Every structure is written in C-alpha cells, then in structure tokens.
Amino acid sequence: MSLEGRRVLFISYNGMLQPLGQTQVLTYLRELAKRGVKFTLLSFERDNAFTPAGARECATLKDELQRQGIEWHWLRYHQRPSLPATLFDVVRGIRVASRLVRKNEIELVHAEEILPAYVIYDLAHGRNVATIREWLREQRIWTAGRFGEWQYLNMDHSMASGKAAAEAILADVSA
Numbered sequence: 001m002s003l004e005g006r007r008v009l010f011i012s013y014n015g016m017l018q019p020l021g022q023t024q025v026l027t028y029l030r031e032l033a034k035r036g037v038k039f040t041l042l043s044f045e046r047d048n049a050f051t052p053a054g055a056r057e058c059a060t061l062k063d064e065l066q067r068q069g070i071e072w073h074w075l076r077y078h079q080r081p082s083l084p085a086t087l088f089d090v091v092r093g094i095r096v097a098s099r100l101v102r103k104n105e106i107e108l109v110h111a112e113e114i115l116p117a118y119v120i121y122d123l124a125h126g127r128n129v130a131t132i133r134e135w136l137r138e139q140r141i142w143t144a145g146r147f148g149e150w151q152y153l154n155m156d157h158s159m160a161s162g163k164a165a166a167e168a169i170l171a172d173v174s175a
C-alpha cells in the first residue's frame with residue numbers, strides 16, 4: 001500500500017514539548033511525512049506549553065512541523081482530579097478530533113499514550129537482561145546507564161556505567 005497522500009490523524013496524550021513526544025512521536029511522524037503521509041497531529045501539552053516561553057516554543061515547533069508536512073494542534077493536559085480530569089480531556093479530545101477529521105478528510109485515526117518504561121525486577125531479570133545485552137554486544141552495540149543496563153541505578157552509578165562503556169568502546173576500536 002502506498003503511503004503517498006494518506007491522510008492520518010495522530011492523537012498523542014503525550015506532549016510534543018516533552019522528550020517522549022519529541023523522540024517517540026515526532027521522529028516517526030517526520031520520517032513518514034517525508035514518504036508522503038499527510039499528518040494532522042493532536043497532542044495534549046503539559047502546563048509548560050502555556051507559559052509565555054512555552055507558547056513561543058509551540059509557535060516555533062508548529063511552523064517547523066508545518067514545513068515538514070505535519071499540521072499540529074494541541075490541547076491542555078489535565079492531571080487532577082484523576083478520573084474527571086481524564087474524562088474532560090477525552091471528551092474535549094473527541095470533539096476537536098472529530099472537527100479535524102471532517103476538515104482534513106482524515107482516512108485513518110491513530111491514538112496513543114506512551115507510558116515510560118521503568119526498571120522492575122522479576123525473577124527472570126538477571127537472565128533476560130544478560131541475554132539482551134549479550135546479543136547487543138554481538139552487534140557491537142554498547143548500552144549504559146539506568147535503561148541501558150536495565151538496573152535501578154542512581155546518578156553516580158549511571159555516570160560510572162557511561163564511563164565504563166566509553167572505555168570499552170575505545171578498547172574495542174583500538175584492538
């Protein structure tokens with residue numbers, strides 16, 4: 001199926017000013033837009049987007065996305081009180097999304113919320129992490145830090161882990 005000209009509404013409950021939105025949403029949308037997908041993006045921005053500095057950041061990002069073929073709209077995310085706040089966001093999101101579907105003649109709607117993964121130890125933790133890291137090492141990929149080692153590291157250990165990885169890479173390169 002050709003992607004060229006497909007009109008997609010992407011709804012993200014993560015904000016585009018957040019690292020998760022920037023790395024896990026925009027990166028992919030930009031690449032797909034290059035291949036011809038016409039994206040309308042609706043996101044839920046955190047409070048920082050509604051400060052004067054945040055509003056400037058949003059305006060700059062909106063222009064940049066527009067040039068890349070992505071039409072961006074955003075609503076304010078509400079966190080508390082938990083259930084009513086989410087219900088409010090959902091109802092408001094549906095209203096705005098329906099309007100965008102009609103206006104941009106959307107063919108496909110994709111909605112997602114990315115929950116950041118967190119290191120949790122289960123009984124197979126050691127074995128599973130070792131398997132993945134051995135495989136990565138065979139591909140000559142070094143991982144470091146809390147998520148790279150998948151260990152509940154604090155800042156000092158994360159930095160030591162990064163330093164050890166840098167030394168291992170240097171040793172490998174000069175071997």
Ligand SMILES: Cc1cc2nc3c(=O)[nH]c(=O)nc-3n(C[C@H](O)[C@H](O)[C@H](O)COP(=O)(O)OP(=O)(O)OC[C@H]3O[C@@H](n4cnc5c(N)ncnc54)[C@H](O)[C@@H]3O)c2cc1C
Binds near residue numbers: 023148155
């Ligand atoms: C609430 C909280 C309190 C803490 N308090 C302390 C404390 O008091 N003292 C202490 O020593 N430690 C503390 N820590 C732990 C400390 O924050 C971590 O140990 C440390 O930040 C881990 O560093 P890192 O570089 O491994 O990972 P991170 O700091 O998490 O960096 C990973 C980076 O990778 C980015 N990323 C993820 N996926 C992608 C992708 N696909 N593409 C591009 N970028 C990506 C992320 O956005 C992030 O910027 C705390 C952690 C939390 C969550």
